[in-house]
Amino acid sequence: MNDSAKAATGGRCRAAVLGSPIRHSLSPVLHRAAYAELGLTGWSYDRFEVDEAALPGFLAELGPEWAGLSLTMPLKRAVIPLLDEISETAASVEAVNTVVVTEDGRRVGDNTDIPGMAAALRERGIEEVGSAAVLGAGATASSALAALARVCTGEVVAYVRSQARAAEMRQWGARLGIEVRTADWADAAEALSAPLVIATTPAGTTDALAHAVPERPATLFDVLYDPWPTELAARWSMFGGAVVSGLDLLVHQAVLQVEQMTGRTPAPLEAMRKAGERALADR
Template identity: 80%
Template sequence: MTAGQRRPERRAAVLGSPIAHSLSPVLHRAAYQALGLDGWSYDRFEIDEDTLPGFLGDLPEGDWAGLSLTMPLKRAVIPLLDEISETAASVEAVNTVVFTDDGRRTGDNTDIPGMLAALRERGVEKVDRAAVLGAGATASSALAALSRICTGPVTAYVRSEARAAEMRQWGERLAVEVATADWADAAFAFSAPLVVATTPAGTTDALAASVPDLPGTLFDVLYEPWPTRLAAAWADRGGAVVGGLDLLVHQAVLQVERMTGHTPAPLEAMRQAGERALRGRTAEG
C-alpha cells in the first residue's frame, strides 16, 4: 500500500478455479457503491482445494468480512469452517463464508434461496411437478430449492445410472420425490410446468428444436453465453425464462446482506451492473 492510499475498512473476495471471468466482483462492488460503503473492497483470487487452507489461514483477523466460493471449493471449505447453516448442510455445499466479530468462520449457501427468489420474481411460487436437466452440484441445489415449492414429483434427466442413483439419493435426503430418466428422452421434460437446466454450455443446444408451443417456465442456470439456444427457443415459443444472471444476482444480494449487515441489498443496481458487464463482454467478443 503506497502513501496516501486509504486502507479498506473491510475486505471480501470470490475464490475459485478458474475465476478470471467471475461476475461477482462487478455485482458486489456495485452494491458497495450503492450502499455508500466507500471503504469496502471486493477482489477475486485463483484458489483450488490445495491452496484454500493456506489462504484462509493467512487472512488478517478483523480485515475480512466474507468470501464467495465457486467450484471447486464449495465442499472443500466445509472442514475449514467453525459452523455451517442448515441450508448449506442439506446439500453439503457452502458458497458464502462470513467472518464474525469474534473470529469465527461461518458457512452458508445462498444459491438455494437465490434460486427461489429468482423464480418468485417471475411469479413461480408453487408447481405440482418439475424436471431437472443434469445431475451435478447445481442439480442438487435445484432439488433443494424444488423441495420448498414443488408439491409433486421431480424427474431428473441424466446420462448414466450412477448419476441417476445420485439424484435419487439426493431426493431421499431432501424429501423430494425424484424419478430419473435417460438423457436421450430429455425432450419429455418440456411438458413439466417448471424445467431447471443445470448442464454446461452447449449441452442442451440440441433440445431447442423440441420446445413445444406455450411451454411453462425454464430456469437455465447459465449466464454466458446468453441466451442459450434452449432459452431463446423457449422464449420464442411463449414460455417464461429465468436465467443464470437472475440466479447470480439474487444469490449475491443475500451474500452482500450477510457480509455487510445492510438489508435490503441494492438488487437493481447489482443487476444493471451485471447486465452492463455481460454486454461489454459480448461487444469485445
C-alpha cells in the first residue's frame, strides 16, 4: 500500500457503495479511477446489495480498514439513526449519501448530492437564476431544492402528481428557505420555458414532454445517466439548449466523496468523468 495514503487515513483503505438494486451502479468505476489517478494502490471500492433490513448488520460488521460508504436508494434516510453524526447539509433534506468512518470509529453522514448538483451547474456557467422548475417530488427533488436554494433568487415551481407530494415539496421549500409553488403534472409542459429545469423523475417519465421543448430552451438538468440521452435531453440539445446530465451530477458528488474518504484533494474530476463515460459506452 501507498504508505502516505495509509498514514493519512489511519490505515483505512476500504470503501463501497450500498443499495438495492446496486448492480448497475457506476460508483465503483468512478472511485477506482480516482484511486488509480491518485496513486492509492492499496485502496479498494466495492458494491454490495444491501436493503434497509440488512443495513444495521452491515454497519455493525465494519472493521478498522473501512474509510467510508456511498449510499443509494433505499438507504439514504434509513441510515440516519445508525450514525453518530450528520452534517447540516444532510440534515437539511434528511438524506445521507456519504458515510465517512473516522479514525476513532465514528460514523459521520453527509450529503454530497446537493453541493455536487450546484457544482455541476456551476461548471456550465450557472451561478444564479431568477426562477426554476422541478419535475418530480421524490428524494432527489428535495436535494434539487436544496441546490436551488444556493443558486435561485426567485420562485421554484414543482410539478407533481398528487396533493400529498405537493404539500411535501412546499414543506421542503419552507424548510430550505426557498419559495416553492406547486403545479399539477398535467401542466408539466409549461415548465420547459423556465430558465432552469431540473428533471428528477425515473426513466421514461419525461419522454412525453419532449415534443413541448421550446424553440430556444435555456438549461435542462436531467439527473438520469442510463439510458442517456433521455428523449427530453436529446430534443433539448437539438434545439440548442444547455444540458447537464446525471453523469455530471454523479461525478461531482463522487469527487467530494473521494476527497472526504481519502483525505486527498483535489480528486481527479476529469479522470473520473472519462471513466464513467467509457463505462456507459460499453453498456
